[in-house]
Amino acid sequence: MIMPMIKNHEKLRCMATGMEIDDDGLVFHNRAIEEPSLLRTIYLNKKLNINHHPGLYQYSDWLPIRRILQGSSLPSTYRSTKLASYLGLSKLHITFNGYWKERNADMTTGTFKECEAYTVCSRFPWELGKTLVVASAGNTARAYMKVCSENQLPLVLVVPNKLLTRLWSTTRVNHCVKVISADGDCDYSDAIKLSDLISTMDGFQNSGGTRNVAKRDGLGVTVLSAISMMGEIPDYYYQAIGSGAGAIAAYEANLRLVESGDYRYKMMKLHLSQNIPFTPIADAWKQRIRTVDIEEEHAKYQIGKICAKVLSNRNPPYGLAGGLYDALTKSEGNVFSVTNREIKEACALFEKLEGCDILPESGAAVAALIKNINSGSVAKQSSILLNITGGGYKNIKGDFGINRIKPDVSIGRQQFATDLMYKKIQALIEKE
């Protein structure tokens, strides 16, 4: 475990009040105010110096971290020729997150959640002796499992039983990682509830989700590395959204690059996508309202009907200060809705032309791009950055093989917050 201490920031800014708050590695919101608001890291270096640290940590100047961990990698950005010429685009860059050796993409868990997981674990104050608790429906779990297993950091993952098939690893998982199955018909929201309960116990700490600056600044590395490679800020940024954390991060990365003075001022338009019928953010943005009411529209927003399952966050950081509504407003962005069929066609087209399989979530971004080009709403000579947030599963399976992960303990909904639950969790840790 290599862990040199890094000191590149001290304060975080509250996006509602402008107040500056000391970063203790754990603060997720401004405790001085009632209303929810995001914090944003204030870096000591206003210019981005790309350094010689391994992987993701080349961008450590703008990561709110204290330590460098092993095993990270960067997305790979390249200028597309085949998809670009098929669509008639003169300047399409693809930033690929996943595993694709020919393009030097080495994320063996397959998605940009690796950028998040490394950064969050590099910020976390492990010296307090706490176990990190993360709830996930798949991609996030695999990413945290890799970081913590390879760096021997204590982690509890909470995964809904019916999504356990999405939990796999290319390597043996270290015993410092424990997996809890939220049993029966528990869904992702139940897993979150369970992880919140566990986090109230002594010795456990949740990751804070989008409110954790490390999550967003880690995801933002995709944009930092892509724009560094392109040498300019693009006109449009395409990405599929679940929570919108990645898109807020892209906006924040753009803002920092502009403020560094190293790029001509431009805010790339965030062109985001959701999978029909789960389109609460697209619907709210269309009406330019700050609230997404997912419970009210329950009958419409059916997660079971979408193929890009990850794009189904029920509590997105949308309306709060510094959230997605603000990023869309300031970047003059837009949110598009795409069907399962459009996603499948986009995935097939990408694989045929560019030569690598991509996840349906990435296909949702490609599908929105295709729609915009075909309708003429985006000019073909625009500079476009397409974020492939996950891909290369076939390569991973081929090169490494996939080991399924079994849960260490199962907890049904009727056991939530009971003595039995607390005993089971405690026993899990005490076995060590």
Ligand SMILES: *Cc1c(COP(=O)(O)O)cnc(C)c1O
């Ligand atoms: C998580 C995820 C997304 C959506 O990211 P958000 O930050 O939740 O909006 C998109 N694609 C893939 C592959 C993901 O894992």
